């Protein structure tokens with residue numbers, strides 16, 4: 187190969203590599219932009235969730251049963267926090283287990299007799315009872331640093347379902 191041709195080839199090669207690198211930079215930049223776009227979409231979805239909640243379409247009696255259970259749930263959370271404030275740990279543990287745990291699931295199901303729920307609703311309901319059961323086992327440690335995250339998870343399970351479903 188003539189030195190002149192060799193020089194030209196090297197120049198061409200460098201140019202090609204440069205172009206490739208530039209191209210990669212552009213696609214990386216695009217990927218980043220796509221990622222940000224997806225993130226903004228997620229945020230918008232959460233903000234919109236109040237409008238997009240799935241309607242359960244329950245018969246009136248089941249709706250009343252569900253609302254009664256829900257009001258008792260809120261009272262249970264209130265009573266648990268109050269018991270913790272007074273350092274009545276065994277009382278708080280019993281409330282968590284009996285008022286929000288799996289026992290309560292059976293009471294709730296009886297009140298909503300005959301009504302059918304989407305599978306995702308069942309999953310969220312079980313998730314919330316599970317969180318309460320765990321809270322009930324952690325409260326006897328009497329260690330608030332340990333208890334509070336589980337109390338938060340229990341309340342968070344209420345919020346997650348409210349964001350997804352409505353009557």
Ligand code: HEC
Pocket residue numbers: 242253254256257259260261263286307308310311312314340341343344345347348351352353
């Ligand atoms: C598996 C789903 C689910 C879980 C878990 C859940 N809720 Fe609800 N809750 C609902 C639905 C659905 C409604 C009706 C909301 C609507 O139509 O806007 C409701 C309504 C309520 C209401 C209003 C009741 C009324 O009389 O109108 C309260 C209070 C409430 N929930 C408290 C709680 C608390 C506290 C928890 C957690 C300890 C909880 N809920 C967990 C589904 C759930």
